[in-house]
Amino acid sequence: MISPMGRVVVVTTGGTIATISDGDGVKRPTRRGADLTAGLDAEVIDLMAVDSSQLTPADWDRIRSAVASADDAGGVVITHGTDTMEETALWLELTYDGAAPVVITGAMHSGDAPDADGPGNLRDAVTLAGSANACGLGVLVTLAGTVWQPLRLQKAVTADLRGFRGEVLGTVADGLFTAQRSKDRPFLGPLSAADAPRVDTIAVYPGTDAVAMDACVAAGARGIVLEAVGSGNAGRAVIDGVRRHRRDGVAVAVSTRVPGGKASAVYGPGTDLVDAGAVMVPRLAPAQARVLLMGALAAGSAVEDVFARWG
Ligand code: ASP
Numbered sequence: 001m002i003s004p005m006g007r008v009v010v011v012t013t014g015g016t017i018a019t020i021s022d023g024d025g026v027k028r029p030t031r032r033g034a035d036l037t038a039g040l041d042a043e044v045i046d047l048m049a050v051d052s053s054q055l056t057p058a059d060w061d062r063i064r065s066a067v068a069s070a071d072d073a074g075g076v077v078i079t080h081g082t083d084t085m086e087e088t089a090l091w092l093e094l095t096y097d098g099a100a101p102v103v104i105t106g107a108m109h110s111g112d113a114p115d116a117d118g119p120g121n122l123r124d125a126v127t128l129a130g131s132a133n134a135c136g137l138g139v140l141v142t143l144a145g146t147v148w149q150p151l152r153l154q155k156a157v158t159a160d161l162r163g164f165r166g167e168v169l170g171t172v173a174d175g176l177f178t179a180q181r182s183k184d185r186p187f188l189g190p191l192s193a194a195d196a197p198r199v200d201t202i203a204v205y206p207g208t209d210a211v212a213m214d215a216c217v218a219a220g221a222r223g224i225v226l227e228a229v230g231s232g233n234a235g236r237a238v239i240d241g242v243r244r245h246r247r248d249g250v251a252v253a254v255s256t257r258v259p260g261g262k263a264s265a266v267y268g269p270g271t272d273l274v275d276a277g278a279v280m281v282p283r284l285a286p287a288q289a290r291v292l293l294m295g296a297l298a299a300g301s302a303v304e305d306v307f308a309r310w311g
Contacts, residue, residue, distance in 0.1 A: 006074030008042045008129045010122070011066045013059075014050040015081025017107035017118035027110050029081070036079060036111075036118070040126050045070070052081025052088070052106075057193035057294070060091040064193075067092065067102055075101045075129025079122065082106045082155055082163050085141065089150035090288050093139040094295040097187045101134035104141045104150075108161050117144065117161050124172040131177040137169075138185045145173050149183045151310060154285045156259065165260070186292075186310045188299040196298035199223035199290050203257070204234040210241030223251040223293040223303075226278070227286040232256055232263030232270040239272045246277030251296075251303045253311065255281040255289040279304055281311040 012018060014029035018036060021027055029051060033044030047066050048059065063078060070076050080088055089104050096102060105125035107118035125142050128134050141148045144161040146168055153166035170179040200216035202208075204226055213224060224245065228234050232254045234242075242252050254273055256263045262282045265271045274280060281289045289311065296306035 008075045008077060008126050009045060009070035009073040010037050010040075010042045010077045010079065010126070011045045011047050011063065011070070012036065012079045013048040013052070013055070013063060013081070015052050015079060015106045016110055017079050017105070017122065018049060019110045020112045021110060031111050033079075036122060040123060042077065042126050043073075050081075052084040055084055055088065057091070057196060060088055060193040063088060064092060064095055067096060071098065071100070073100055075103065075131075075134065077122070077125040077129045078102065078104045080104050080106050082108065082143070084287075086150070086153045086155060086164070087287055087291050089139055089141050089153060090291045091193055091295070093150040094186055094188045094291070095191050096139060097185070099136050101129050101131070101137055102139045103129045103134070104139065105143060108143070108158070108163050127175050128172050128177050133177050133179050137183050138187075140169065141166075142172055145171050147172055147177065151184050151186055152283055152288070154259075154287070184310070188295045188301065188306070191295060191298040193294065193298075196294040197222035199225065199294045199297065201225045201227055201286050201290050202238075204228045204238055206235070208235055209237045210244075213238070213241045213245065217245050217248070217250055221250065223253070223297050225286050225290045225293060226252065226254045226273070227257045228254050228263060228270075228273075229257060231258075231261060231266055232273065232280055233267050234269055234273060239269060239276055242273055242278050243276035251293060252278040253281050253289050253293050253303070253307060254278045255284060255286040257286070279307045279311070281307055284311050
């Protein structure tokens with residue numbers, strides 16, 4: 001059946017959805033788009049075939065360019081590994097303002113597994129990309145019949161076919177997308193990730209000193225995301241390091257290592273971080289806080305404003 005929205009283009013990048021186990025039982029993303037889309041009404045752009053841990057910000061630009069090259073399509077699907085899907089999805093969301101839906105999907109089970117979930121996920125993604133209900137929604141992520149918005153998405157489990165936690169927009173099943181709520185479109189501009197200022201994430205733990213932070217800044221970081229403890233706290237050496245680097249104009253955003261936790265200045269150390277010039281990130285895990293900070297810096301936007309709105 002031809003989609004009511006026109007043709008759907010599938011851009012492949014690799015990930016578990018494309019894996020076949022080699023002779024040693026190691027999963028490698030070697031399946032091509034024609035194989036993945038067999039039986040589906042879609043065109044294919046074979047862009048990459050990598051585990052998503054290998055992707056760089058320059059690769060987000062390549063994916064973004066592939067989406068742009070399909071600009072007369074009714075919808076675009078991107079097949080992608082789940083490990084860094086939340087980063088690619090958010091970067092695309094921050095830089096894409098087109099009307100055609102861009103749907104990212106992957107799989108939790110290997111492409112050659114008897115219970116492979118990839119084919120069903122890809123079928124759902126093609127449905128979603130061709131759905132009139134998805135037009136104007138920007139970037140969407142789907143696995144196991146669930147549709148999420150990119151902002152606040154986080155890979156949360158490895159043993160569940162849904163894989164992610166985040167803000168559910170609706171469901172897709174039996175060739176039908178059912179939207180349940182409205183969606184944010186946090187567009188910052190047609191930015192290049194490769195040209196974005198360097199942003200590094202620093203883990204906070206008992207006894208953290210400023211060595212890693214200083215090294216990142218020495219390597220050129222213009223932004224730091226703290227993966228803080230609890231509700232956004234860190235030890236004295238980190239707080240002092242933040243104050244020093246803020247004086248030199250390095251942006252600092254504070255997220256938390258607590259799954260599902262919220263960073264806010266409610267304890268003394270968190271308040272000291274804010275007094276030192278850091279911005280609290282109450283709704284994003286560190287991986288997406290980093291992407292948003294890259295976007296804010298690349299756009300030349302006020303970091304406080306961007307995080308107040310989307311962080
Ligand atoms: N390691 C894989 C990847 O991110 C995991 C997956 O796709 O689920 O490419």
